[in-house]
Amino acid sequence: MxxxxxxxxxxxxxxxxxxxxxxxxxxxxxxxxxxxxxxxxxxxxxxxxxxxxxxxxxxxxxxxxxxxxxLKEPFELALDYTQAMMSFLLFLPRPQHILMLGLGGGSLAKFCHRHVGSARITVVEIDPHVIAFRDAFAVPPDDARLTVVEGDGADWVVRSRGWETRPDVVMMDAFDRHGLSGSVSSTDFYRSVLDALAGRGVMVANLAGDKDSREDHLAMIAEVFDERLLTLSLPDGNDIVLAFRNPAFAPRWREVGNLAKALRTRTGLDFPRFAQRLERSRRLRYL
Structure with missing residues (x-):
């Protein structure tokens, strides 16, 4: 040390x-x-x-x-919600740049570093005490593909609009001991995410906590992204939301299903189940 x-x-x-x-x-x-x-x-x-x-x-x-x-498989995704957040790969299988808001124990950063070789990964964590545990959770050291920085995720979203390569994916898992961080709890924040994303980019948000708070965030996301979203509600109370920048977003579910099988073989995650549940959420939104 x-x-x-x-x-x-x-x-x-x-x-x-x-x-x-x-x-x-x-x-x-x-x-x-x-x-x-x-x-x-x-x-x-x-x-x-x-x-x-x-x-x-x-x-x-x-x-x-x-x-x-x-402890025996430190690069696996142990929690259901982290596995579900990777479902963005069904729609964007080869992202060039992933911006993560919140490091936590580094599960998503480690998984993407290992399994999404096309992507450069920037992780923004506001709490230096969380970053201090990165070695305890086997988060790889910073390299050409992975960077972990201390900062406010909302500020970094705004800053990313000036990057040469805008993020294709913004992954939001920005919690503190009180719940979702206040800096990501507004319509203005979600508008800044929409503006920051590359043309076919996708935001993946983990919504947890009380039902009213989750519904408020879901309503803000739906408004900003003009209802271009898919949701996965998990038994543990988390809602995973995928929101798409592309105004012409229209998933081809047969192709998504084929990709899901390939992703399951590559990563071990149950992408076919994610695809089925996301397609169902899309149908329900139409209804």
Whole structure:
């Protein structure tokens, strides 16, 4: 660890199992009992990591898991919502540039880095404490294809309009301990995403939290993208929304189905199921 790297304090975790450990961004001589009390009470104000021997999870609180990694398969997508967010590949299989808003445990960044070789990936994360755990989640170091930067995702969307290669995909998974970040919770933000996208670009948004908040965001996206959207509602309460810039967006579902089979072979994800559910959501919107 370099002298500039934050210290990660590893302690036995008393919360879930006797064999769990908890990782905190704290000095080695910190009062561990006081810290564990703060975590237990919900007053601890930094993200933390819990290992259970099988998985490693990034938490904003004991009840709120932000991201999960399978320790034996660190590049797999362990959570259903992250798998569903990759369904943009059904409509844009070879993106040149992906802009991700929110790093979390880096699941999507790692998966795209490994499986979407055509793309340069820029990840914007507002919380430096989240970025500090990137090594714990096996996020590859920055290279010619992957860059992780600290910043406000909404500002970077505006900035991307001046890039030589505009993002083909904007992936929004921008949560803090209170829910969706305030900077991405407005019609103006979604308009800036629409303006930033390349001509056939797609936005993928993970909407979670209470039903009213999800419906408000869905309404804003539908308004800005003129109803050119598809949705996947997941059993865990997340809604995945795909919104398309192209005014002539009209998916050819037979071709999508064929591509889904090829993507399943390449990545192991159940793209045919995503395609079926997205087609159904499209039919329901027409009705």
């Amino acid at each position: 370099s002298s500039s790297s934050p210290h990660i304090l590893v302690l036995p975790s008393p919360f879930l199992s006797d064999t769990d450990t908890i990782r905190l961004l704290e000095p080695a001589d910190a009062d561990s009992q006081w810290l564990l009390h703060k975590v237990r009470s919900g007053d601890y104000d930094k993200p933390f990591v819990i290992d259970d021997g099988t998985t490693r999870s990034l938490h904003f609180s004991l009840s709120l898991i932000q991201s999960t990694m399978n």
